[in-house]
Amino acid sequence: MSQKGTQSIQFDEAPYIISSASIVGTKEGEGPLGKLFDVVGADDLFGENTWEEAESTLQKEAAALAMGKAKLAKEDIRYLFAGDLLGQSIATTFGLMELNIPLFGLYGACSTAGESLSLAAMAVAAGFGEQVLAVTSSHFASAEKQFRFPLEYANQRPLSATWTVTGSGAFVVGKRKTKARITGITTGKVVDYGIKDSMNMGAAMAPAACDTIYRNLVDFGRSPQDYDKIITGDLGYVGQEILIRLLREKGFDISGQHMDCGIEIFDRETQDTHSGGSGCGCSAVTLSAYLLPKLEKGEYQRILFVPTGALLSTVSFHEGKSVPGIAHGVVIEHA
Amino acid sequence: MSQKGTQSIQFDEAPYIISSASIVGTKEGEGPLGKLFDVVGADDLFGENTWEEAESTLQKEAAALAMGKAKLAKEDIRYLFAGDLLGQSIATTFGLMELNIPLFGLYGACSTAGESLSLAAMAVAAGFGEQVLAVTSSHFASAEKQFRFPLEYANQRPLSATWTVTGSGAFVVGKRKTKARITGITTGKVVDYGIKDSMNMGAAMAPAACDTIYRNLVDFGRSPQDYDKIITGDLGYVGQEILIRLLREKGFDISGQHMDCGIEIFDRETQDTHSGGSGCGCSAVTLSAYLLPKLEKGEYQRILFVPTGALLSTVSFHEGKSVPGIAHGVVIEHA
Numbered sequence: 212m213s214q215k216g217t218q219s220i221q222f223d224e225a226p227y228i229i230s231s232a233s234i235v236g237t238k239e240g241e242g243p244l245g246k247l248f249d250v251v252g253a254d255d256l257f258g259e260n261t262w263e264e265a266e267s268t269l270q271k272e273a274a275a276l277a278m279g280k281a282k283l284a285k286e287d288i289r290y291l292f293a294g295d296l297l298g299q300s301i302a303t304t305f306g307l308m309e310l311n312i313p314l315f316g317l318y319g320a321c322s323t324a325g326e327s328l329s330l331a332a333m334a335v336a337a338g339f340g341e342q343v344l345a346v347t348s349s350h351f352a353s354a355e356k357q358f359r360f361p362l363e364y365a366n367q368r369p370l371s372a373t374w375t376v377t378g379s380g381a382f383v384v385g386k387r388k389t390k391a392r393i394t395g396i397t398t399g400k401v402v403d404y405g406i407k408d409s410m411n412m413g414a415a416m417a418p419a420a421c422d423t424i425y426r427n428l429v430d431f432g433r434s435p436q437d438y439d440k441i442i443t444g445d446l447g448y449v450g451q452e453i454l455i456r457l458l459r460e461k462g463f464d465i466s467g468q469h470m471d472c473g474i475e476i477f478d479r480e481t482q483d484t485h486s487g488g489s490g491c492g493c494s495a496v497t498l499s500a501y502l503l504p505k506l507e508k509g510e511y512q513r514i515l516f517v518p519t520g521a522l523l524s525t526v527s528f529h530e531g532k533s534v535p536g537i538a539h540g541v542v543i544e545h546a
Numbered sequence: 547m548s549q550k551g552t553q554s555i556q557f558d559e560a561p562y563i564i565s566s567a568s569i570v571g572t573k574e575g576e577g578p579l580g581k582l583f584d585v586v587g588a589d590d591l592f593g594e595n596t597w598e599e600a601e602s603t604l605q606k607e608a609a610a611l612a613m614g615k616a617k618l619a620k621e622d623i624r625y626l627f628a629g630d631l632l633g634q635s636i637a638t639t640f641g642l643m644e645l646n647i648p649l650f651g652l653y654g655a656c657s658t659a660g661e662s663l664s665l666a667a668m669a670v671a672a673g674f675g676e677q678v679l680a681v682t683s684s685h686f687a688s689a690e691k692q693f694r695f696p697l698e699y700a701n702q703r704p705l706s707a708t709w710t711v712t713g714s715g716a717f718v719v720g721k722r723k724t725k726a727r728i729t730g731i732t733t734g735k736v737v738d739y740g741i742k743d744s745m746n747m748g749a750a751m752a753p754a755a756c757d758t759i760y761r762n763l764v765d766f767g768r769s770p771q772d773y774d775k776i777i778t779g780d781l782g783y784v785g786q787e788i789l790i791r792l793l794r795e796k797g798f799d800i801s802g803q804h805m806d807c808g809i810e811i812f813d814r815e816t817q818d819t820h821s822g823g824s825g826c827g828c829s830a831v832t833l834s835a836y837l838l839p840k841l842e843k844g845e846y847q848r849i850l851f852v853p854t855g856a857l858l859s860t861v862s863f864h865e866g867k868s869v870p871g872i873a874h875g876v877v878i879e880h881a
Contacts, residue, residue, distance in 0.1 A: 213673060214624070218648045220674055261865050289549070290733065298633030298692075299859035300653045301867075304736055308870055313553045313733035315661060316872070318635045318653040326650060330665070337672030338548065339555055357633075357861075398625065398648035401639055524634035526692075530596050532636075535643055537651070 213336070216430025219397040219540075226335035227546065228391040229283075229342065229383040231503055232276030233496035234269050236351065236377030239488075242477045247500040248378075249276055255352060255377055263301055266350035269379035269492070270295070270306030274346050277381035281342070285310050288383070289340030292327040294318050295348045296375075296491055297357055298524070302348050306379075312344070320520030321416075321445050322399065323347045324380060324495040325539030328516075331384040332393040332541070342385035349490025351375045358409070358525060371411040373447045373473055373489035380495025390507040390546055397427040397540035401522060405533045409523055412534065413450025413473075413486055416519040419536030420446060421457040423517055427540045428463055435465040439511040442502060443538070444494035444518035445473035447486030472497035472518075494518040502543075509545050516541045548671070551765025554732040554875075561670035562881065563726040564618075564677065564718040566838055567611030568831035569604050571686065571712030574823075577812045582835040583713075584611055590687060590712055598636055601685035604714035604827070605630070605641030609681050612716035616677070620645045623718070624675030627662040629653050630683045631710075631826055632692050633859070637683050641714075647679070655855030656751075656780050657734065658682045659715060659830040660874030663851075666719040667728040667876070676720055683714035684825025693744070693860060706746040708782045708808055708824035709817075715830025725842035725881055732762040732875035736857060740868045744858055747869065748785025748808075748821055751854040754871030755781060756792040758852055762875045763798055770800040774846040777837060778873070779829035779853035780808035782821030807832035807853075829853040837878075844880050851876045 215221045233248045240251030250272065257268040270293070278285060291310065294317035295302035303316060319326040327345035334340050352362055354375035360366045384393065402419040420443050428434065435441060446454055451474065455466050472494040473487035498516055505511050519538045528534070550556045568583045575586030585607065592603040605628070613620065626645065629652035630637035638651060654661040662680035669675050687697055689710035695701045719728065737754040755778050763769065770776060781789055786809065790801050807829040808822035833851055840846050854873040863869070 214675070218624075263861060263865060289553075294653065296634075297859065298861065299631075299655065299857065301857070301859045301862040304857040304870055305862065305867060308736035308738055311735055313735050314872065315665065315733065316653040318629065318651040320634065330650065333672065333674060334668065337668065337674075339668060339672075340549070398650065400646055400648050401643035403643055522634065522636070522639040524632065524636045526598060526633065527636040527640065530598060532640060535639055537649065 218426050219395055219430035221395045222336040224336055225392045225394040226332045226384050227387060227389045229385045229387050229389055230277050230281035231382045231499035232273045233380050233499040234273045234378060235496055239376055239378055239476060242482060244476055244501050248496060262350055262352035266302035266348050266353050267306030270302060270346050270348045273379035273381035274344060277383050281383045283342060285312055288312050288342050288344045290315060290334055290343040292317060292330045293346040294323040296354055319537055320522050321489055321491050322518040322520030322537050322539045323491045325518035325541050328382060328541045329396040329398060329539055332396060335384050335386060342383055344381060344383055346381040347491040347495045348379035349375050349492035351377045354490060368485060369410045370485050371449045373412060373445060373486045374484035375490040376476060376488045376493035378492035378496040380499045391503055392544050392546040393541060394544045395542035397423050397430060399423040399538040401535045401537050403533050403535035407533050409528050409534055412521040413447040414453055415521045415534035416536035417446055417450040417453035417457060419538040420454050420517055420519045423538040423540045425461050427515060435463055435468045438468050438513055438515045440470050441465050441468045441515045442470045445489035446471050446519055447473045449486045506543060506545050513544045516543055553761050554730055554765035556730045557671040559671055560727045560729040561667045561719050562722060562724045564720045564722050564724055565612050565616035566717045566834035567608045568715050568834040569608045569713060570831055574711055574713055574811060577817060579811055579836050583831060597685055597687035601637035601683050601688050602641030605637060605681050605683045608714035608716035609679060612718050616718045618677060620647055623647050623677050623679045625650060625669055625678040627652060627665045628681040629658040631689055654872055655857050656824055656826050657853040657855030657872050657874045658826045660853035660876050663717060663876045664731040664733060664874055667731060670719050670721060678719050679716060680719060681716040682826040682830045684710050684827035686710045686712045689825060703820060704745045705820050706784050708747060708780060708821045709819035710825040711811060711823045711828035713827035713831040715834045726838055727879050727881040728876060729879045730877040732758055732765060734758040734873045736870045736872050738868050738870035742868050744863050744869055747856040748782040749788055750856045750869040751871035752781055752785040752788035752792060754873040755789050755852055755854045758873040758875045760796050762850060770798055770803045773803050773848055773850045775805050776800050776803045776850045777805045780824035781806050781854055782808045784821045841878060841880050848879045851878055
């Protein structure tokens with residue numbers, strides 16, 4: 212039995228992250244992690260005609276790169292676990308269809324990187340596949356069109372707003388031994404604190420991140436110090452403060468371990484992204500390019516990766532609904 | 547090892563469908579299956595103010611009913627596997643958040659009932675949960691607003707168009723023995739024949755249904771006669787014809803076994819739904835109210851349930867993209 216506590220799993224035969232790849236846009240390439248990504252696009256259309264096609268191309272390229280690094284052909288991949296932020300997940304559909312691999316389409320907003328890695332690890336641990344692929348993406352321009360305003364409006368953004376990362380991360384999860392192992396997961400619940408401001412998603416998602424991290428620590432009987440880093444997806448500066456305060460109220464101080472991909476990926480002083488980066492791609496490319504190499508080298512022994520998602524649409528927002536959050540935790544260990 | 551062929555799984559310890567529930571709108575209540583559903587709403591708003599809230603209520607009620615029938619509390623459910631058709635899956639988010647159960651959000655368009663049952667069965671078979679819940683929904687009015695025109699426009703619909711079912715089906719999958727067992731799954735790939743007509747989704751989805759049914763028969767070494775019924779989700783009359791022809795070209799004649807939930811749920815002569823019903827809810831409520839009881843009684847010994855999805859959004863459609871399809875097969879046997 213590998214169930215742990217009320218909402219976690221510890222894998223008896225923990226699957227490995229065999230390879231990963233990251234591809235990002237120009238702004239991400241100019242940021243603090245710029246030199247670490249596998250590919251930085253020359254422009255943000257990636258040779259396509261629309262922002263949506265550009266995002267599809269990101270997924271296609273990231274998937275191909277990850278399989279190439281693992282020296283695997285698409286026939287070697289049993290399942291795809293993939294998703295994006297766009298309505299009806301069109302970036303995923305059109306990006307991955309040529310792979311011709313059975314697809315489990317996912318939607319977890321910006322938490323999808325965590326959701327896809329969780330299901331990928333579950334499938335491999337259970338023997339349902341030797342190798343599976345987890346892919347997620349976001350694109351600044353397709354997301355602005357989907358959730359806010361077309362870029363041409365040039366509207367002003369409040370300081371609490373985050374900047375959707377243009378990027379895709381792909382991960383081959385399987386049985387072949389490497390230096391990085393997914394040893395457990397903590398699957399998130401929808402958590403709603405009633406926040407209604409879609410320009411302050413850090414605040415909307417922080418309670419969900421708090422809930423998942425809290426459950427992870429309790430389910431595994433760990434303290435924050437048992438992790439070298441506890442890494443949220445895209446809370447940004449505003450959400451980080453709230454998360455640390457909320458967890459303190461529950462008896463855990465993660466201020467020494469906490470890191471946020473949205474904070475790492477852009478430079479606060481020079482890149483004018485306000486509260487930080489966001490999007491499915493934000494946590495995925497940061498894990499692939501920045502966190503995994505440190506873990507593989509042994510600089511980190513164990514991390515808790517917690518992509519965070521804000522569950523809204525323009526329809527729910529315009530109908531006056533709140534912005535609930537969700538966060539999926541993935542425990543990754545040096546092997 | 548339970549992998550079967552190139553894209554199927556046979557469960558060594560096949561999980562059971564412990565209970566299920568169906569709730570539908572007025573038009574579905576007036577249809578041929580009307581008397582079989584657990585709940586038929588008095589009107590299609592289900593006491594809410596918006597169509598989206600109405601759809602959320604459908605999910606909430608279906609989930610509660612299914613758990614009630616199984617005499618399970620929400621604390622007994624380890625995971626939710628759920629999704630709907632709306633952008634960013636808001637019907638699911640707002641419908642299920644009060645359950646406070648870890649959620650894997652899914653998007654497979656109208657194939658989501660098959661996707662959610664597949665992942666639910668995988669999770670239980672692998673020992674990741676004693677009981678999990680698979681929930682999907684669609685609502686005619688929220689779907690028309692999302693994909694076509696607001697109802698107030700009163701636009702005309704071509705004869706190839708289908709009518710989105712207002713309904714939600716929920717299934718508790720677990721280890722407790724019942725008369726219905728999920729013995730295998732065949733997970734679908736994205737299949738694109740280049741159809742660009744969003745008012746002819748039967749044609750767009752038929753190739754995906756063909757692909758999944760073909761793979762299922764080959765992977766399990768079965769002929770169509772090994773199933774009492776092969777049931778697609780919502781191909782409608784137009785898609786049914788194409789599916790049967792495509793499978794004949796591949797050497798299988800399923801004309802004696804084929805059934806389509808979209809054809810069953812409405813009366814062609816009197817209900818003016820053109821090609822038939824569609825939507826995530828269509829296959830889910832038909833399985834719960836019509837197919838499972840026959841299987842539990844032994845009238846069917848083995849069925850192949852294949853919900854079908856059309857992977858489009860208004861954005862992809864307006865950008866001139868095709869409408870790819872996907873279909874997820876679930877083998878359910880009398881136990």
